[in-house]
Amino acid sequence: MAVTNQVFEILRQVDEARLARQEHCKRFLKELAPILREAKKSSPERQEAPRFSSFKYLRDDEIGLSRVIADLLDPHAEHGQGTSFLEALVEVLPDPPGWLNGLRLATTDSIHVTPEHWIPDGGGRIDITVDISSATGHACLAFENKPYAHDLDRQIMSYLRYLRKQYGTRFLLIYLPPVYRWPADNSFPQAEREKWREHFRIMPYIGEDTSLEKWLATCQEVCGAEQVRSFLKDAQTFCKQQFGETPMSTNPDVLFVRDYLNSNPSQLRAALAIYDAWIPVRDTVCKRFLEHLREAINDRLRNVLTDVASDCNVWCNYGGEKQYSNGLWISRDDWAEYDDLPNSWNRRAKIGLSSRSQGPNNWIWGVNIPKPVGKMSGEERGRRDEISIALERHGLRLPKNSDWWLQYEWLTRNQSWDMIASELAEECEAGGGPITEFYVNGLLDIARCAIPAINEIETVNRADSSA
Known part of the structure; x- marks a missing residue:
């Protein structure tokens, strides 16, 4: 009988603890809501608009992003920066081929950027090509943009063979996935990769070393126009938020709650329960x-x-x-x-x-x-x-x-x-x-x-x- 009473007492205490935690969660939410509303009144939203980005009003599918990249690479484009952004790309490329070293000497007239470069006879289309003419012949930087879509069968192999036929050894195909990864094996078989290693590079949207995010940061450093620099910053932020950081990481509400919990560690258990319920x-x-x-x-x-x-x-x-x-x-x-x-x-x-x-x-x-x-x-x-x-x-x-x-x-x-x-x-x-x-x-x-x-x-x- 004594054992039974002990069991009931333990169950009662467990139930009381559970109800206490539930009440704690309710109090936490009730306390936090008015504090959060008050914090919004003094937030930097109106003066700084930290969540604003021009990319919310642009197409950010594969075609839209390819157009942005192509326009920045084009020395004739309205950004007015000549070959600066193209040269910045060469700077962040890992182990660029030797024929690219003379790019700084090239005039804008010798460079032609083509979005959606169609390959004859149903060979598909390369998202962006940058044709470079010089006294020693033609060369090409080509880009296959894959922010969202899957690789198609033999796609990379088909593009590499086409580029070799057109440009001999003076070409480089740059693959743009959201994060660092190789193309799928059905598109670029592992057995073929060593053969093409001089003509293929991976440049993800985000990454500490070679990435579009780093290229956009470098472009900001060399850009002489404030309006363009602001757009480049938006583009860099878009890469981080879309393919790297969780979108919530720049949400002022989330940042406020983070600071509140750091200052009120007694609320962490309630916050964990709310997180688990999300x-x-x-x-x-x-x-x-x-x-x-x-x-x-x-x-x-x-x-x-x-x-x-x-x-x-x-x-x-x-x-x-x-x-x-x-x-x-x-x-x-x-x-x-x-x-x-x-x-x-x-x-x-x-x-x-x-x-x-x-x-x-x-x-x-x-x-x-x-x-x-x-x-x-x-x-x-x-x-x-x-x-x-x-x-x-x-x-x-x-x-x-x-x-x-x-x-x-x-x-x-x-x-x-x-x-x-x-x-x-x-x-x-x-x-x-x-x-x-x-x-x-x-x-x-x-x-x-x-x-x-x-x-x-x-x-x-x-x-x-x-x-």
Whole structure:
């Protein structure tokens, strides 16, 4: 009996401790909220705008970033700095080839920068080439920009062989991943790397040594125009925030809470409990917002495309941290299915919104096909090509395409749901708001062009009705 009483006493004490910790968390949040509001009144936001960046108003997908890099490298561009930025790039390159040593002597007339350098006969396109002419012949710096996308089969090998054919030994292909890594083996086999080591360099967006971040910092040092220097600083900050530091690390609220906890260590246990609760709380909010979007699109679709909306399906899936598991899709029951696919819900073409990283972040939207080109039958590849043509005919011209996406675009606004979870929760409660309108209007603009285009090619009874 005594043992039983001891067990009950221990359980009572454990329960009291648990309730005390819960009350501590509640007090911590209640205490912190008004202090945080007061701190905002004296924050440097109005005078310094530490979160402002011109890149929030620019395209920051692969094409947009390639244009920025190409423009900075171009001595004829409006930055007015001549070859200074190109020379700065050579300075940060690891072990630059000997033929680059004479670059400082080159005139601007001898340098030509080409964004999206097309290779004949379907060889693809190199994101940026810098052609340099001299008395000893032509040379080339080429850039393959990979901030987000995967490597394509034999892509790097194809570019290296093309450059060798055009420039002999006087070329260098510079690979731009988000962080230091080699291209995938299917693009640049390990067995080939030693053979091409004199003509290939890796320059990630972020890194202590050779990186775009370091190049942009060097460009600031040699830049003579304050307006351009400010843009270079924004570009460097973008690289850090997008590919290195967590975006929250520059959030004034986070910095304030960090300082508050450093000054009040007794609150660390409560802060840890709140930290541990963040992911499940975020997932609850984001799942609810995704379902809120589905309902809003489903309702609005009836007004936008009244002739086909009656059998449109709008569905969503939220998988939390699992990569590629968060998305919202629009399709029609009478579009043709693609063969040999396991999931019944993913056998047709569809308009989609999809996150491309772990968690509900880095979103794209566009027109998706459920099979990659390499696994399609000849008939399916023919349909895919016809849909691509029909999409353009109906006015859809998103900037990117891939094996899985006929057209797509990286979102440059509201891209990180981690950062806007509180706003998402508010819009769910209110039944809508500016973020809801951004997503609903964007997807319906795509649907307005894509549904008629896909109807022309994929409607199952199309052949019967025309007979």
